[in-house]
Amino acid sequence: MHRERPLLTPRNRGIALFAGLLLAVAAPTTVSAHEGHEGHGTETAETTAAAADPTFAQIPLAKGPDEVGEPLSLAVLPDLSVLHTSRDGTLRMTDHAGTTTVAGKLSVYNHDEEGLQGVGIDPDFKNNRAIYLYYAPKLDTPEGDAPSTGSADDFKKFDGVNRLSRFVLKEDGTLDLSSEKKVIDVPASRGTCCHVGGDIDFDADGNLYLSTGDDTNPFASDGYTPIDDRNGRNPAFDARRSAGNTNDLRGKILRIKVAADGSYTVPDGNLFTPGTDKTRPEIYAMGFRNPYRMSVDKKTGTVYVGDYGPDAGSANPGRGPGGQVEFNRIAKAGNFGWPYCTGKNDAYVDYDFGTGKSGSKFDCNAPRNDSAYNTGLTDLPAAQPAWIPYDGGSVPEFGTGSESPMAGPVYRYNADSDSSVKFPEEYDGDFFAGEYGRRWIKRIEQGDDGTVQKINDFPWTGTQVMDMAFGPDGALYVLDYGTGGEFGANENAALYRIEYAKDGLTPIAEASADHTDGAAPLKVSFTGKATDGDSQGLTYAWDFGDGTTGEGLTPSHTYEKNGTYRATFTAKDAEGHTGSANVRVVVGNTKPKVEISTPANGSLYEFGDPVPYKVKVTDPEDSAIDCSKVTVRFSLGHDSHAHELSRTQGCEGTLTPPADGEHDQNANIFGVVSAEYTDQGGGGQDPLTGMNKVTLQTHNRQAEHYTTQSGVKLYDKSGAHGGRTVGDTQNGDWISFEPYRLTGATKLKARVSSGGAGGTLELHTGSPTGPLHGSVEVKPTGGWETFTDVETPLKDLPDGTTKIYLVFKGGAGALFDLDDFTFAAGGGTGAIKGVNDKCLDVAGGVDTDGTQIQIYGCNNTAAQQWTVNTDGTIRALGKCLDVQNRGTADGTKIQLYHCNGTPAQEWKAQSDGTVVNPNSGKCLDAEGSTWGDGTRVHLWTCHAKANQQWLLPK
Structure with a gap:
């Protein structure tokens, strides 16, 4: 189970693909234990069945890398257009018909979770066209990884901010970057993961709410509370400096009233009265780890928050409760416990990271912040219990799986609206909860006091819910992160509108193409699909975007001139309802092809080990590839998302990720190496980005x-x-x-x-x-x-x-x-014996790159102690057995060389006793025919005779 902010790795992109389905409300089912298997344990149910009423339609508005990028947050405009953000700084706008344009792009610091996060619409947008963006501005901050230990000055070099700013969205749908008015900066420890928060909403009085994460590294606390304040330790390992600090804006829900010039005032009723020593008056609620999604019920002013918890697989008397996550309902200002308490006020233990000794449990009724990094009050407000905490299958209606709460909106029925797609009146006051990892949306009925009355399934056929909001039309707009993307766009990322189809269903259109970029003339074969749950006899039409049109489901079209075109497929039913889908075609530029040759996809790996990499990029329009612009990341994958742990630039090198110290070793974790390159543009068209990834598997x-x-x-x-x-x-x-x-x-x-x-x-x-x-x-x-x-x-x-x-x-x-x-690896560590009972030996016991490998009388020295590893390497003296210059010819020197993950250092023991280098297909061979001390070892065509027989250590 994973509770970190969901992220995840780039993959080669196809076209923008639109798809939708007729949906029906789902109800849980149960599964009985297998007959004759009594006492086996509790069987886990993982299936759901569907009921037929009521009927909703999930309309795709945008999909894929070009349409949504890496989708993070959305906001619906009065004209039903949707603004949505991508981490790379891009703000897009998708209109009601599903046409997407780039409204603008901010220059952002982009490491781990930082980048462009939230977007909010000013309550008076119709008159002032003001919007708000929460992002990480580029500062004079190193782009690399912050140190774990060092001096105070070492850490300050990596200090930055996440910024809330007010902008004007012009009438033509573009962002006026010159209109920026800075509202508030939130501190950030850059170069280290995790927890940004960044959701924006407003109450009926026009107060702005902003959620902020605790900005704390979770990877060295064994899945429990990160409260390491040792001298010389990076402060980013202590959440008491942020979420538990009354004088810090991180790990909070902020509430302010913003003026047109970007200044703000603090409304009455926040947690601390203005002027209170060692506090920030902007704080409405505190004690959150990563309140990643939040919404405000305009009718009541109640705030709903989904807060991510840590990943301990079970409770530990010496550390505290097992991992759990929360949906919180905030009716008044308060402290919600982190990093002292979680769930229904389950207390963590005051653990000393220096001595490894546990103290007493924290007092949830009177928590005290005695961190060396605390700048706020010592005595904190009492911790409030969570509204709906859950882990595993503790809430049966929530099912099981990865735990990733995404707080959606409360629906308010508008009787004066003539919208034909607004949700039914009986849903009025219901809270819509989303789950990123478990991939559901639930409709939660509640009493006036917030008592949960019923948790209902809700139709959803997308993947990982990222954000939700009701539009002025009463339809639910959902941003879907998609699958297969760790910190990057992916083909399943999408924006949907879910409509209540009481007046008939709209055709659901899907459009695709065999390719969407290339040099002119560019012939493109299109495919259209459409479904309609209540009509027959659909008609189809195409607008290729260059002034020409077509018919049918599978037309072809040749684009003669360079340009960026949008081909639109429209399906119309007999009742006059129309549905459309778009494909973006770039003529004149070709997306770069990115290949990762090292490490190989699916390789075995242990977290904390260095990761050598090699990337090849080709692009028809770029005369030369600038390797300094190739970005390579290592991310820790968990279930269906990941966290970036290390990043570098270049076509070849080594990533040095830290060991994972947060996730339960029994969790579904893996490594992800991703690479991307943005070309220089071509044919007068915008640059295109190519991406790829490989997965590394843990041994267990x-x-x-x-x-x-x-x-x-x-x-x-x-x-x-x-x-x-x-x-x-x-x-x-x-x-x-x-x-x-x-x-x-x-x-x-x-x-x-x-x-x-x-x-x-x-x-x-x-x-x-x-x-x-x-x-x-x-x-x-x-x-x-x-x-x-x-x-x-x-x-x-x-x-x-x-x-x-x-x-x-x-x-x-x-x-x-x-x-x-x-x-x-069954070989373990020890001598490798060969012909004449001689041992594989590093000549002279010298660890210099290029040292010849030989056979020599076995003497148990370090020069003869080899470790056979599951990554295919054979190592001694801290370096690897290597084929010189990655050669393949008979007689190529076998040498000692620093480990670099190339095929020259990959070996595979065979059942016939030989040891093969798969890159060349040839064998480790003792040359000559006498085989005395000092006989050189080289590469040779495999024949399995005595001088190619090796006994590996056991």
């Missing part, structure tokens, strides 16, 4: 985090790592995972239990019946809660990236449960 993985499965069920178990197992396995069932590249892996270890017959666990690649690489017998363990470890050696593993299948084999009935599995 929980079985329940499979990609796909056949026949199995999940069971909650107290004795399982991560609390769950894959169970009810029967002969032929399987689970699969992707991507994986198993270079260097020699063993598969598995943690299993069986109160049944037992069976065999097999590893296949490509398909459940693909090549078999290992199998191990699983005997009955005496009960479903009794676990044991089994392992099998692996053979004939594929060289490339693949999909792995764990297949369960045995007799009739339930076989065994699988808790987790690990890919390990």
Whole structure:
């Protein structure tokens, strides 16, 4: 489960694709335990069924990288156009018909979560056309990673701000950058992750509300409260300096009244009266970790907040409660507890990060801030319990999975509106909650005092909910982050309008093209699709954007001149309802192609290890690629999002991410290396950005985090790592995972239990019946809660990236449960013995790059101590066994060289005793025919004779 601000990695982009579906309200279902499997644990239900009434239509307005970028926040204008932000500083506007334009772009500092965040519409917009943006302005701040330790001056070099500014949106829909009026700056510790907040809303009195994150690094607190204030430690590891500080604007909900010139006053009723020592009067509510999405009910003034919590998998008496997240309902100013308390005032423990000793629990009724970095009051207001806290399946209506609360709006029915798409009156006063990780929207009925009366499913067929708002038409507008993008745009990112279809359904149109950029003349083949739930006989029309038109569902068109065009597909039903979709076509410029050759997709990895990388960029219009403009990131992925941990520039180098110290080791975590390059433009057109990513897999993985499965069920178990197992396995069932590249892996270890017959666990690649690489017998363990470890050696593993299948084999009935599995290198560390019982040796014991590798009498020195790693490297003296200059010819020197992740340092042990370099397909070979001390080792065509036989350490 993941509670960090959801982010995630660029991927090569296709065209903007529009899709929509007729939706129906969903209701939860239950699943019974498998017959004959009593005592197995609690089975997890993961499916929902749909009921038919009422009917809503989810209308796509914008989709894909060109239309929404990396979508973060939205606001609906009076004319039903939608402003939406992208982290890179781009503000877009999508009109009611689904045409998207760039309103403007701010120059932003863009590291981890920083960039352009929130957007808000001034209550008097019709007269003043004022909007508000919350963003990270570029300052004289280093772009790299801030240090974890150092002097106060070292840390101050990375201090910056996130800024709320007022702008004018001109009548033509463009942002007047010269109109900026700075309203308020919020401190930021730059170069380190995480928690920005950044949502903006207004109450009926015109007061502006701004949510801010605690700006605290969570990756060194084991998933509990980050309160490390040791001398010399980066203050960014202590949330008491921000969220728990009455004199700091971070980790708060701010409430102010902004004037036309950007100045502001503080309304009555905030948490601290103006003039109170060591406080900021702008604070309305405090004690938040990352109140990423917030809304204000105009009728009551109540503020609704979704606050992200940390990731501890379970409670720890010495640290505090397990991870949980919150929906909060704020009817008056208050303190909501972080970093002292969470949930229903579950208290954390005052833990000393220097000594590793635990003190007493914090007093939620009277929390005290004694941090060395605190500049505010010591005695804080009492912590308020959360309105709806949840973790795991603690709220049954919320289901299970990644925990990522996105507070949406409260619906208010407008009887005077003649809108045909406004939500029904019976929804008046209901709160619409979103969930990024679990991918749902819930309609929550509540009493006047906020008592939750009922939690209802609501139709949603998008993916990861990022932001929501009701428009003046009474329809719900939803920004969808999409999938497959960590800190970047992706093809599933979208903006939707959900309408109540009481007067008939609008055709849902979808448009695509075989390609959307290139040199003139550019021939494009289009495809249109349309559905309409209550009409037949749709008609179709195309406007190609260059003055020409077309018909049908699959027209082709050639663009003769350079330009940026919008091809529009329109579907019309017999009742006169129309739906349209757009495709953006750029003629004259071609999107760069970005390839990541190192590391390989699916490679095994341990967090904290350096990550060598190599990127190749090609672009038809750019005469030369400027590698200084290639941005490469390492992000920690968790479930369906990620956090940037390290960033650098260049086509080749090494990323140095920190070790992850927040996430439960049993969480669904992985590494992501992404690269992007923006070209110089071409044919007079705007620059285009190419992106790509690869995934790195941790050696150990929980079985329940499979990609796909056949026949199995999940069971909650107290004795399982991560609390769950894959169970009810029967002969032929399987689970699969992707991507994986198993270079260097020699063993598969598995943690299993069986109160049944037992069976065999097999590893296949490509398909459940693909090549078999290992199998191990699983005997009955005496009960479903009794676990044991089994392992099998692996053979004939594929060289490339693949999909792995764990297949369960045995007799009739339930076989065994699988808790987790690990890919390990069976070689370990020690001598590598070769021909004539000589050992692989670094000549002279010298660790200089280029030192010759030889065979020599075994002497147990450091020059003969080799470690066989799961990343395919073989290491001694802190460096790697390397093929000189990545050569492939017979006789190429084998040397010691600093580890760089290139194919020249990749080795694979074969079942015939040889050790192969997959890049060349050739073998590690002791040259000549006498093989005495000092015999050189080189690369040679494989023949499996004595001088190519190597015994790796066990």
